[in-house]
Amino acid sequence: MSRAARVVFEHVSKRYPGTAEGSGAVDDLSLEVPAGTTCVLVGPSGCGKTTTLKLVNRLIEPTSGRILVGDRDVAGRDPIVLRREIGYVIQQVGLFPHQTVGQNVETVPRLLGWDSGRRRARTDELLELVGLPAARYRDRYPAALSGGERQRVGVARALAADPPVLLMDEPFGAVDPLVRERLQNELLSIQEGLAKTILFVTHDIDEAIKMGDRVAVLEGGGRLAQFGTPDEILANPASDFVARFVGADRGLKRLALARVGDLQPADVTIAHPGDSAADARARVVADPFPYLLLLYADGQPIGWIGGKDVPGDGELAESMAVSASPLLDRHTTLKDALSMLLASSVQAGIVVDRRGAYQGIVTADMITERMRPAAESRS
């Protein structure tokens, strides 16, 4: 096990005869989830997303089509063996209430016949991984845990035998928004280290955008409405359904996906205190951006001097500068950056590196330019 495996759906359909417009049905679904990436299945209730998930570990059998895990058709696998290689986290967690946290986590290792020492070591390792100190939590029962703690145990249990594939059915659906946000971030950082192939079901488009390397939007009847990166789906919704589903604020959602580091910062006229004012004035007048940025010798910004305010002679002084510009670093989201720019009088953010040294500037125009759909084909 352990190495991630891709998951491929080839023309997979699941029909439920007799149900009106097939709630939970899947209609000719084809998509590929590359090994080590997260694919979020998102859509309204009854769109077949949970069915799709259960087709992978054969809790449900397809009416037609093929599903590959790794390069092997799941239809040819022993379902018991297959399921032990696929981690599964469900909506209400599904912990065994009569077993301790430790016993729950070691379920699959026990089924696989690991000896008790190895099981114990693995359980402790996983509990620490999901942020539950093993000494404190191992011997507690699920009834004594909070919703968020139960969710963490559910994730630890799914990871126990180091499965290459993880199926998660609204894993954070039953906890309050603050806890959900924290669990999402924890899963993202766990996934950074483990690089499992994750299929993640949610009805929440914001969660889908946040968690997915790719997002599959499903619509009623189990049809795949769109499959792409979160940015592609927000930038170019394939249909009215997708556009409505992602919401009228999809532009803002895209801004939250991109970071200042994704932009090429622009250069402006810079100078240091003590430089010749006449020389600086000549340079700033020649520049279409009519402000001069004054920097300390180590590159840290002091502030702006308006092009017309630069004296015709003498030296530049620190006191001439007005610090009225937000500082941005590479990790600032464009949404936060734009928000800061709208609030400041000089609508240019100064991009600084980790030591606070000037790298360039970002303007509101540059951000909106990047968000234009035409610019999208590059990403």
Place this chain on the structure above:
Amino acid sequence: MNLVEATIAWLADPAHWSGVSGIPARMLEHVALSGAALLIAAGIAIPIGVWIGHTGRGVALAANVANVGRALPSLAVIGIVLPITAAIDPQAGFKLYPTLVAMVILAIPPILVNTQTGVGGVDAEVVEAARAMGMWPGQVVGRVELPLAMPAIAAGLRSAAVQVIATATLGAIFGGGGLGRFLVEGIAQQDDGMIFGGVVLVAGLALAVEGAFVLGEASLRSPGLRDAAVRGAAARAA
């Protein structure tokens, strides 16, 4: 001598506490007969109840059988069983097994219904999680459904045990042993102390067995399920 004094006097008489028809011997007969009936009934009802609860098949049939079982008075069951066994075996009237058969028939419904509802009532999410982790159907039953249904099954066994103890008393009417002999003989000898002494012993045994089941069930139940209902209710209220 009033009834209470007569009963106490009969129970206190050391002569009644020895020999093959003494209280300890009759008590042993009663317990052995009841225990055998309960074991046989559990051996039949628990597997069937587990199968129905696990598969969800035959739920209505089980409910009907159980209702008929509960509606029949113990005496009526013996009344039905006796002629049938007598037809097969002319000597049956003097043997224990017709009573035993009646007791088994009466003990099956509560065990069956509780096992089936206990197993069938296990949270579907939990069962699905067990399947999704790669448990064989037998492992789903043994590691998940049975432990979770245990409180319900124990409750079924408990009410069956009490019913069986009461029914064993009736066996004496048809020639069986047990504590019922004191009632039958007491009536024949017009000995009120013996009749009511027997009643006290049967009632005491039933209460003791009930108590033992309650304690046994509590100690067998997973600590994770203790107070689970209370916590569940609190969580729903929150």
